[in-house]
Amino acid sequence: MGFTSFLFIFVVFRVFLFRTTLAVTDRLGPLQFLRDGTTLVSSEGTFELGFFTPGSSKNRYLGIWYRNIPGSTVVWVANRCKPINDSSGSLTINNTGNLELLGQNKSVVWSTSSLKQAREPLAQLLDNGNFVLRDEKDENTENYLWQSFDYPGDTFLSGMKFGWDLKRGLNRRWSSWKSLNDPCYGDFTYGIEYDSQHRTYPEPILWKGSAKFYRTGPWNGLRYSGCPELRPNPLYDYKFVYSDDEVYYSYTLKNKSVITRVVINQTASARQRLTWIEIEKIWKPYFSGPRDQCDNYGQCGANAECIMTESPICRCLKGFKPKSLQDWNSMDWSEGCVRSSPLSCHDQGKDGFLKFSGWKLPDAQHTWVNKSMNLRECRAKCLSNCSCTAYTNSDIRGEGSGCVVWFGDLYDIRQFPSGGQDLFVRMSASEIGKARADLKVKRTVIIIAILIGLACGMILIGFYICKWRTFYERNVIISGNKGQEEDLDLPLFDLQKISTATSNFSEDNKLGQGGFGPVYRGVLEGGQEIAVKRLSMWSGQGVDEFKNEVKLIAKLQHRNLVKIVGCCIHDDEKLLIYEYMPNKSLDYFIFDQSQGRQLKWPKRFQITCGIAKGLLYLHHDSRLRIIHRDLKASNVLLDKEMDPKISDFGLARSFGGDQLEGNTKKVVGTYGYMAPEYAFGGLFSIKSDVFSFGILMLEIISGKKSRGFYYKNNGTTLIGYAWTLMKEGNAVEFIDKCLKDSYDSMKEILRCIHIGLLCVQQSPIDRPNMSSVVMMLCGGESVLPQPKPPGYFAHTDLWENHSSSSKLLPSCTFDINITDVEAR
Template sequence: MLIIAIIFPFHFQTVFSAVDGIRPSQSISDGKTLVSKEAMFEFGFFSLGNSKSRYVGIWYKNIPITIVWVANRCKPINNSSGLLTINSTGNLVLLYQNKSVAWSTSASKQAKKPLVELLDSGNLVLRDEEDKNSENYLWQSFDYPCDTLIAGMKIGRDLRTGRNLRLSAWKNWDDPCPGDFTYGLEFDQKLNTYPEFYLRKGNAKCYRSGPWNGIRFSGGVEQRPNPYFSFESVYSDDEVYYGFNLKNKSLISILAVNQTTSLRQRLTWIKADQAWKPYSNSPRDDCDKYRHCGANANCDMKENPICECLKGFKPTSPETWSLMDWSKGCVRNKPMSSLEKGKDGFIKFPGLKVPDTTHSWVNKSMNTKECRAKCLSSSSCMAYTNTDIRGQGSGCALWFGDLIDIRQFPQGGQDLFIRMPSSELGKVGDNMRVVIVVSVIGGFSGMLLLGFCFCRRGSEGKTARNIETICQHGGQEEDLELPLFNLSSIIVATENFSPYNKLGEGGFGPVYRGKLEDGQEIAVKRLSINSAQGVYELKNEVKLIAKLQHRNLVKLLGCCIQGEEKLLVYEYMPNKSLDFFIFDQKQGKLFEWSKRLQIICGIARGLLYLHQDSRLRVIHRDLKASNVLLDNDMNPKISDFGLARIFGGDQTEEQTNRVIGTYGYMAPEYAFDGLFSVKSDVFSFGILVLEIVSGKKSRGFHHQNHGVTLIGHAWKLHKEGNSIEMFDKHLREADNNVEQVLRCIHVGLLCVQQSPVDRPNMSSVVVMLGSESELPQPKPPGYFVEMDLAKGGHSSTNPESSSMNDMSISLLDAR
């Protein structure tokens, strides 16, 4: 359970809050409010931060300050003299002290008996009280969305009036005037394209939802049928819009656009925690960034690298592509001009967010067969899909020109049929058949043999027999040789697991020092019978470490499974683990800066190898000081891969039902919902950097008893321009490289930013640590303040203020 308390300064003075509507004879002065009948929402004057400027808006009545709508977004009242009243034309107006108009409604016609009401839906409406139909609104705030979409609202386009309803972020936390981030539905009415959501910064596209497919937007995996929300999308001759409703009326959820985090977020109010909990973010990862892989390429977070040309295509610029600059995208192996009528065909690419529909053509009544024929009839048609994934056979979309912004989903997604000349059909078809055969064979073999290590009597330590372990990855079979140790040799080496040889104990179990007959020193990890981690974690560690070879990763020498004993044998690290040095007062004084910097850079290189340069994309998930071992020369080696995953998941698509990790190191998105990615490891690395620099533990750090976390302390000092105070006091007065220290703190803060989208990749981190280039300014971090978990916290949609930004965490499974 994650508790967030993020408060921005907000003040209003309420003299009374007893009415839900006003008539021409009434007015609302500053200090008075309207409250909806069931006290769901409140409407009145408020200020932001320490400003005296007054705004008029709507907020939740019983939830700590969450603004959902602002009337005078760019025209604040400079004092408390503002007045809301109904004028002679029947419109609600906001007046300055001199009676000039700051803001007003624009009723479709003049009411005989105007009435302004605040509904329990959060909609402020103007209607004619004499109209028997109380839902005939002459004006409503729902038609003028700001940065927040609430249940019952809609965003889209009224094709009769041309009105475009979209969300626009605030400029900043103190200014609700529209910023340059917008979120709305877009489509080409002339080409009859399907609507898609776009998050834009100015005119530039940042994120695309994928087109509507009959059930959801193809890139919106969070919109799959669920017990909480129902989604509504209307595409008619009069209007195109999207909205959501709540199946449980006691549930409160909003969708907001955030200028600071550059995200579209869905937040759900958790009453028990008195906090807003993120349900989904967009963009979620690098594959969600618009055109991240360029044209005619597929982005897949499970792969390394994540960008790959579609089959039948090749990099436009092989040189830049090899440097992981994918912006130029891919081109066909054979140009479209090589298509031969009657001989070309299509290759099916399943499970995709289909391409940007800007250059597409749509027919809602065509079936799949007709759609295919239509594409074949045009020499410039690149691809087609059935736009209704419910299997009803209706709906056709055709693409012309490059295929832009495709991503792969592990489940769900749509089938895309890409046109190929006959010469390419044979090549791609053969390859696909090979993949299928190898996958089946490899998967069956893997079930039988994956990760098992057998102990054989008579074999001795280092010269033990090898076992052939078959692992299937990416449609290929690999033979991995791993030395085996028999139990008797391990017992002799560790003196029967003597307490005197015990090096420590983790979530897996105790670790013992030992010496083999040939004199080689080893470390033996012994699975505890009562450990929450078991054979699966042991197999996972064997499988991963056997494939990974890097100077900053601990080396696995072998394994043994015999009876109840399950053992892993590693190279011995004489200098124990990192936490032994940095958190110990005596050892910390001797741990000079040059060694600390060497360790920071070594951990960064090890993570870079795991995330990018190894044969597998590995997410460690439990990076912490005690899992970094030090060799004779104090070189760091990342250890303990029991919780690691080969899968390159993101905050919404790779999820674990059981969050296991270590307090103080978990990234917020992992703690929220078990969502992890390479950026989760980046967050943990940032914590490690701050710990190494300061000599302080992240967990349990309470600066001056004010509850500020280590991250919060670093952030405050950074904002004050006094980051050097973070440096370990034992080394602060020594002759150290201050610029290096400050740079490491700055990089650490970049790594612990709240949003995973903002955190750098490890490749960027390594470059930043080794260069003198200017660094970007970090955004507010996660876990700013540690709160009393029993008391809970509260939240708003604003992630930070100048004074407070509280967040703490409580998890069931911690190590």
């Protein structure tokens, strides 16, 4: 063989080898092999497909896992129960255009089955974790011939459909792993139970073997009736599709940087939603099911309800009695309950219905649904059938619509304190009469109790008023307005004691001048250092604002909120006593070149995260939802460890329940930090605080004040300047010169600029909640959405020379109270 022939064979061999092996990619084409040791990686690097060994097993499986999460969190397995016991495995596309997993001696371990053969088959791992087979010649890239999302394992990912494709006869169910070492089918399976032929009411059921283990309750138009906690949230959107072609549930993430999944496992909490917390490197449970005894299927047997707040937890429905009283009293509820009086089935006029509220609806196995009926027609439908025992709306949105009726005994009912559903249960005429009599007696008892309570209440109120006035006059106020102040639930200090502690409010002890008056350092008799805020008589903060600040701060307990020690009211003097912060306020450091050098980036980032966590507590975790309305650098104090504490709650507003926003005719706050919708329309919400936080974040990074920045920059505001630099790819120019040596943290700093710009977007709807902000700050490498242009992109003369509503907004009736003094 000559050299030329040898060279030709060598080149042909290299070309063939190149075509039959795989580089790092997300695709697998014909004549290519994915061998053990090589992987496919999705386009954005979120998921990886390849061969793995679970736990302490020695077997090899083809699966998909999160690429950047330690510990190989596997979300899908191809050959679940057919392991390969060596490293000979390979994946390829066969001559029929289907995927084949080959093991020893090229034996087929696992394969797909597509009804249509592709002209140019292509397998691809998508960035949502879906492994798909499609025709590369097909212009519709979502026209899949096969997809792993149709054959789920133990994990439910964003974008998957959980339930039925009725046209294809496909039922997408999950099942747990047998163990951590074996991904084969375990004891638990989870699927939507639905009989399209008999038009039953679809609902998800978790099975343990052949026995029902847990139900979520059927879908009622808003949520599963057994999951009142399923509500709109900052993590994901969800929907339930119920049509002639499909019956399924799915969810989609609102923010791609969030990593969350639902899994079925072998533990007592078999169904869990888990969210990855990057900073802690853990999967944190978001919810679990079953959550308690009442979630165990059939806990109380037939025709009984389970109530976790009562003891015993099981109770027969009204009109029913225990089937076996002896077993029931010994807390064996498996036999359930039977009717106290039989139905008059063939005499419809004698039967009626009792309304039960706050329920997880019964097992929907023996039901019938009509989505076009109203509730009146539904009642008539139930009465016309001797076997019908209950009915309700199938969709509770608006005024309710649709009809669902139950036949036979009612199983697996539980009661919720709130968020449950109404059910109308069929009763005999005698039971209806008893119920009405009981209701009449109950109403009478309630009225008598209310009258007695009112009388006792008036007596107690009079007693406590007298007692309180005596205490108040002796210990608190020496003024002509006795009886007008409130008990503020805080230690009340004597004015003389505070005067002594501050050396009679000496100038040497003055820490600074806030918008509502000076702040002094003091030392109590026991040696405790304090900061005393002395409300100026000429300040904008009156008695109402003072009381507001006292009552709000007294109820707040968080490491990133300033702690109040007490207060003092004496004639016109109103004093707040706080814990002393030796390192003054944040503005003392970030706006001063010499002091700024002491605050390196790691500490600035720690301060930023602390402020964010404090705001998150105010917005979501405290007993009341609190809007600060005056978040700024001078209102962030620093303790001896340089940890941040949010202070000055004089302008804060508290909301109860589900209230998210408010409106005011008196716009108060600090220019440079107020959100546009608040400054010009009086509308404040948690999103207006988010805007202020975004400004503060950009100030921490740049070392520049938002207020007045435009004078030196041709009318461009600080946030407009940041947004422009980011769009030009030159955001590094925005960073404080004191931080230029933070090269190791440059990626983190640039990410924080990005987050800050998300917070200052013009529309409140576009801004993230503080829960999302904290998650983004802790999210590490997660992808952030692109910000829209910010509010106040360029300075206008609206703020230039005016401070009152008459000049600022001539067409409105808002009062503007702008705080310009920022020292402390």
